[in-house]
Amino acid sequence: MGNYFSNISAGIGTALVGMRITFEHLFSKKVTRQYPDTFHPIRDGHMPKFARNRLYVDMELCIGCMICQRNCPVNCIDIKTIKAVKGDPEAFKKSGDKVTLWVEKFDIDFAKCMFCNLCTEECPTDAIYMTQEFEYTKYNRNELIYSFSVMTDDQIAAKTKLLEDEKAEKAAVAAKAAAEKAAAEKAAAETESGEAKS
Numbered sequence: 636m637g638n639y640f641s642n643i644s645a646g647i648g649t650a651l652v653g654m655r656i657t658f659e660h661l662f663s664k665k666v667t668r669q670y671p672d673t674f675h676p677i678r679d680g681h682m683p684k685f686a687r688n689r690l691y692v693d694m695e696l697c698i699g700c701m702i703c704q705r706n707c708p709v710n711c712i713d714i715k716t717i718k719a720v721k722g723d724p725e726a727f728k729k730s731g732d733k734v735t736l737w738v739e740k741f742d743i744d745f746a747k748c749m750f751c752n753l754c755t756e757e758c759p760t761d762a763i764y765m766t767q768e769f770e771y772t773k774y775n776r777n778e779l780i781y782s783f784s785v786m787t788d789d790q791i792a793a794k795t796k797l798l799e800d801e802k803a804e805k806a807a808v809a810a811k812a813a814a815e816k817a818a819a820e821k822a823a824a825e826t827e828s829g830e831a832k833s
């Protein structure tokens with residue numbers, strides 16, 4: 636019963652607050668802002684702290700783990716990586732951290748993005764985050780695909796070749812080991828059959 640009356644009282648209080656605000660605006664000075672020539676004060680550098688706007692990816696921090704891509708419910712993040720080979724002297728970030736995956740492609744299609752923020756929440760390095768930027772309309776949808784990878788075509792080709800060479804080398808080592816094992820097994824079988832005859 637106590638709840639019943641407190642709910643009624645809260646409802647009346649809320650309605651009165653709303654009416655007070657409406658009443659104040661009836662007599663306040665009217666202002667028309669000539670957007671986009673003048674902005675609302677909130678736009679002049681200070682969006683609310685947790686506002687969801689355009690994303691940005693700091694490629695110096697990104698490790699290519701693809702967690703953000705897997706988390707995106709509308710598949711608007713497209714990442715491609717190349718495994719860094721062992722002993723690549725360039726496989727270090729400016730910070731000195733080792734590179735294990737080269738991020739050859741990191742595209743976000745903002746025509747599809749619904750600003751749910753799921754990509755930023757699980758990023759282990761905080762490489763992807765929301766910016767203050769919300770005005771980026773385009774006439775062409777393709778211009779809403781933002782590419783964040785900083786790798787050049789030459790770098791991508793070079794890293795791809797290094798990886799292919801490493802794979803070929805590993806395959807050759809494995810084939811040699813298999814051939815040696817087969818030869819040893821054959822020799823052992825021949826010795827065994829020779830002993831059996833004698």
Ligand code: SF4
Nearest residue numbers: 697698700701703758
């Ligand atoms: S932005 Fe973060 S979650 Fe996405 S690939 Fe880079 S490190 Fe991983």
Ligand code: SF4
Nearest residue numbers: 707748749751752754
């Ligand atoms: S905010 Fe949501 S929809 Fe947009 S890229 Fe991130 S996970 Fe995908």
